[in-house]
Amino acid sequence: xxxxxxxxxxxxxxxxxxxxxxxxxxxxxxxxxxxxxxxxxxxxxxxxxxxxxxxxxxxxxxxxxxxxxxxxxxxxxxxxxxxxxxxxxxxxxxxxxxxxxxxxxxxxxxxxxxxxxxxxxxxxxxxxxxxxxxxxxxxxxxxxxxxxxxxxxxxxxxxxxxxxxxxxxxxxxxxxxx
Numbered sequence: 405x406x407x408x409x410x411x412x413x414x415x416x417x418x419x420x421x422x423x424x425x426x427x428x429x430x431x432x433x434x435x436x437x438x439x440x441x442x443x444x445x446x447x448x449x450x451x452x453x454x455x456x457x458x459x460x461x462x463x464x465x466x467x468x469x470x471x472x473x474x475x476x477x478x479x480x481x482x483x484x485x486x487x488x489x490x491x492x493x494x495x496x497x498x499x500x501x502x503x504x505x506x507x508x509x510x511x512x513x514x515x516x517x518x519x520x521x522x523x524x525x526x527x528x529x530x531x532x533x534x535x536x537x538x539x540x541x542x543x544x545x546x547x548x549x550x551x552x553x554x555x556x557x558x559x560x561x562x563x564x565x566x567x568x569x570x571x572x573x574x575x576x577x578x579x580x581x582x
Contacts, residue, residue, distance in 0.1 A: 431505040432549045434473075436542060438509025440570050441472055443538045446513050446531050447578035456527035462517035469510040473503030512537055535578065539571025 445468050449461040477500030513534040520530035546567025550560035
């Protein structure tokens with residue numbers, strides 16, 4: 405019986421589990437958050453009207469993801485501390501490190517900007533590709549989340565389409581501000 409309980413605790417991301425074996429909804433949540441953050445950041449950085457500078461823009465997207473992940477992780481640490489969970493030192497560190505999907509989700513956007521820095525395409529093309537990629541990824545993650553929850557394909561596609569609307573809203577705002 406305790407083997408089953410240990411397995412459930414590890415799968416839930418509780419102390420004793422690994423960061424790579426978290427429940428899917430946890431990394432889906434953080435992945436969606438990272439995609440929306442990357443889209444908003446890249447759109448905002450490109451909409452300033454300044455000369456194209458994809459290197460610093462890529463750095464800002466990455467630093468924003470790292471700061472957001474750290475802030476979210478430390479919020480969990482503070483909540484654990486407030487709940488008087490005395491023996492949670494290792495789990496507190498895991499709370500911060502568990503935000504890796506948020507940072508991983510911005511890496512394609514950073515890569516697109518770095519490709520612009522290398523001269524493979526102009527920065528505005530990199531931004532357009534990043535926004536389209538992130539919007540498609542929101543569709544894929546939303547659909548995957550619904551499928552993992554056991555929903556039918558039609559339901560899952562509708563759910564993914566609704567999640568994709570976050571990306572469409574950012575693209576629309578970007579187009580209006582540009």
